[in-house]
Amino acid sequence: xxxxxxxxxxxxxxxxxxxxxxxxxxxxxxxxxxxxxxxxxxxxxxxxxxxxxxxxxxxxxxxxxxxxxxxxxxxxxxxxxxxxxxxxxxxxxxxxxxxxxxxxxxxxxxxxxxxxxxxxxxxxxxxxxxxxxxxxxxxxxxxxxxxxxxxxxxxxxxxxxxxxxxxxxxxxx
Amino acid sequence: xxxxxxxxxxxxxxxxxxxxxxxxxxxxxxxxxxxxxxxxxxxxxxxxxxxxxxxxxxxxxxxxxxxxxxxxxxxxxxxxxxxxxxxxxxxxxxxxxxxxxxxxxxxxxxxxxxxxxxxxxxxxxxxxxxxxxxxxxxxxxxxxxxxxxxxxxxxxxxxxxxxxxxxxxxxxxxxxxxxxxxxxxxxxxxxxxxxxxxxxxxxxxxxxxxxxxxxxxxxxxxxxxxxxxxxxxxxxxxxxxxxxxxxxxxxxxxxxxxxxxxxxxxxxxxxxxxxxxxxxxxxxxxxxxxxxxxxxxxxxxxxxxxxxxxxxxxxxxxxxxxxxxxxxxxxxxxxxxxxxxxxxxxxxxxxxxxxxxxxxxxxxxxxxxxxxxxxxxxxxxxxxxxxxxxxxxxxxxxxxxxxxxxxxx
Numbered sequence: 381x382x383x384x385x386x387x388x389x390x391x392x393x394x395x396x397x398x399x400x401x402x403x404x405x406x407x408x409x410x411x412x413x414x415x416x417x418x419x420x421x422x423x424x425x426x427x428x429x430x431x432x433x434x435x436x437x438x439x440x441x442x443x444x445x446x447x448x449x450x451x452x453x454x455x456x457x458x459x460x461x462x463x464x465x466x467x468x469x470x471x472x473x474x475x476x477x478x479x480x481x482x483x484x485x486x487x488x489x490x491x492x493x494x495x496x497x498x499x500x501x502x503x504x505x506x507x508x509x510x511x512x513x514x515x516x517x518x519x520x521x522x523x524x525x526x527x528x529x530x531x532x533x534x535x536x537x538x539x540x541x542x543x544x545x546x547x548x549x550x551x552x553x
Numbered sequence: 554x555x556x557x558x559x560x561x562x563x564x565x566x567x568x569x570x571x572x573x574x575x576x577x578x579x580x581x582x583x584x585x586x587x588x589x590x591x592x593x594x595x596x597x598x599x600x601x602x603x604x605x606x607x608x609x610x611x612x613x614x615x616x617x618x619x620x621x622x623x624x625x626x627x628x629x630x631x632x633x634x635x636x637x638x639x640x641x642x643x644x645x646x647x648x649x650x651x652x653x654x655x656x657x658x659x660x661x662x663x664x665x666x667x668x669x670x671x672x673x674x675x676x677x678x679x680x681x682x683x684x685x686x687x688x689x690x691x692x693x694x695x696x697x698x699x700x701x702x703x704x705x706x707x708x709x710x711x712x713x714x715x716x717x718x719x720x721x722x723x724x725x726x727x728x729x730x731x732x733x734x735x736x737x738x739x740x741x742x743x744x745x746x747x748x749x750x751x752x753x754x755x756x757x758x759x760x761x762x763x764x765x766x767x768x769x770x771x772x773x774x775x776x777x778x779x780x781x782x783x784x785x786x787x788x789x790x791x792x793x794x795x796x797x798x799x800x801x802x803x804x805x806x807x808x809x810x811x812x813x814x815x816x817x818x819x820x821x822x823x824x825x826x827x828x829x830x831x832x833x834x835x836x837x838x839x840x841x842x843x844x845x846x847x848x849x850x851x852x853x854x855x856x857x858x859x860x861x862x863x864x865x866x867x868x869x870x871x872x873x874x875x876x877x878x879x880x881x882x883x884x885x886x887x888x889x890x891x892x893x894x895x896x897x898x899x900x901x902x903x904x905x906x907x908x909x910x911x912x913x914x915x916x917x918x919x920x921x922x923x924x925x926x927x928x929x930x931x932x933x934x935x936x937x938x939x940x941x942x943x944x945x946x947x948x949x950x951x952x953x954x955x956x957x958x959x960x961x962x
Contacts, residue, residue: 407619446583454612457697461590468584515742
């Protein structure tokens with residue numbers, strides 16, 4: 381009985397790890413600024429949201445994603461609600477892919493992810509530049525997109541590993 | 554064709570409207586909600602502003618706590634890096650210190666003169682509000698470079714106040730909450746600062762480029778001649794946004810090929826390592842050139858005079874020291890030469906003494922041989938006398954005594 385209870389506690393901790401990671405990433409930003417690398421940055425939140433919306437939609441609630449977006453706006457200093465919108469569009473794209481996919485494939489997921497982040501960043505760039513009068517560095521954004529796309533392979537495998545071996549549910553992809 | 558469109562519509566509808574397990578809101582509902590949020594916040598809707606301020610206060614504090622481990626690693630990394638670079642840095646610092654000490658006094662004079670002239674043209678600003686703040690968040694994302702400090706409207710922080718780090722310009726306050734404020738760094742692409750390039754007094758507008766660099770966007774005079782030395786970038790004070798003369802960065806010589814292109818400004822401060830900053834505002838000094846300010850001007854004048862005298866004394870002392878050093882070196886050289894000469898002569902005397910000694914011995918030998926011819930038979934041992942054996946010391950003594958006796962008689 382004790383063992384079952386203990387397992388349940390561990391399972392619920394594992395269950396909240398994606399949400400915790402999402403909030404840590406928006407509050408802390410995994411963009412490697414501290415290493416002083418000029419041409420390197422990636423958006424960890426995009427990878428996390430897309431992966432979990434696609435593979436385990438029940439792990440990240442939309443409301444958490446919405447709140448994380450608000451937090452991200454406050455930390456980064458962009459107009460409030462913008463990141464939430466981007467995150468939710470990403471979720472929508474992931475949900476659409478999940479609905480039309482019969483046989484999941486990492487390469488297809490990645491290509492769809494690339495298309496989605498390209499659209500999202502275009503919307504972000506357009507909104508910030510033309511509506512809110514923020515000036516953005518186009519080159520920095522392209523670098524961010526490229527590295528986010530490349531890191532999707534790595535993090536996707538890491539999350540698969542986490543879901544398969546630690547959470548123990550063999551339905552991660 | 555019709556079926557495929559239906560599939561697409563069904564998939565979209567399912568993705569956006571269907572609430573999954575444990576999802577309380579549909580995606581479409583939340584998207585509309587965030588768009589509403591965005592529109593209302595852009596219209597400065599009061600209710601949204603209150604929510605925003607509330608979230609700001611919570612998020613800034615939580616972000617500070619969440620960033621704890623990262624900051625710990627970052628600080629340790631910087632510490633270790635500093636430790637490795639300590640020796641080289643120390644050597645460099647010593648050289649720099651010697652150089653700067655020399656410059657210090659001249660700078661004081663220039664500052665005083667500057668104050669005097671600024672007072673004359675009524676452009677002298679004094680700091681009227683100064684607050685030291687701690688950096689809570691320094692998340693300089695690739696898109697926006699800003700920091701959040703732990704002082705807000707409660708501590709009289711106002712929009713547009715200047716933020717300095719050890720006298721160097723860091724940015725300006727762009728958002729004020731009750732306990733916290735956001736500072737837009739000068740490295741941000743959105744910050745446009747009127748600057749002045751020295752030497753040459755070239756006016757320009759600087760914008761942020763990346764973490765440690767800015768870029769000159771608009772240079773007033775397009776046909777400037779080339780300046781082949783490092784250029785200091787200071788705030789020009791144009792537009793009244795910043796006080797003039799706050800140092801920002803440097804343009805290195807090799808970049809000064811032609812000033813009318815986009816030039817890179819290397820900032821003096823490292824914005825990744827900001828811990829405490831000073832938030833200041835400046836205002837014009839109240840008193841103009843009335844009787845009181847004339848007294849002040851006289852005071853400044855006398856200070857300049859005093860400093861000039863000090864500098865003159867220092868210059869003379871330095872000159873004297875230089876001469877004394879030269880003399881000391883000269884005397885030391887002479888001393889070395891004389892010491893060598895003394896050793897050489899000493900050796901020569903010793904050689905001469907040896908030769909003399911040998912000569913003396915030879916002369917005595919010659920004298921003895923000569924005396925031996927005359928008196929040898931009187932001292933030589935034979936069968937019938939009890940004299941000395943030839944070659945012995947007694948024989949030699951006897952021969953010499955006989956010669957001496959003969960000489961005396």
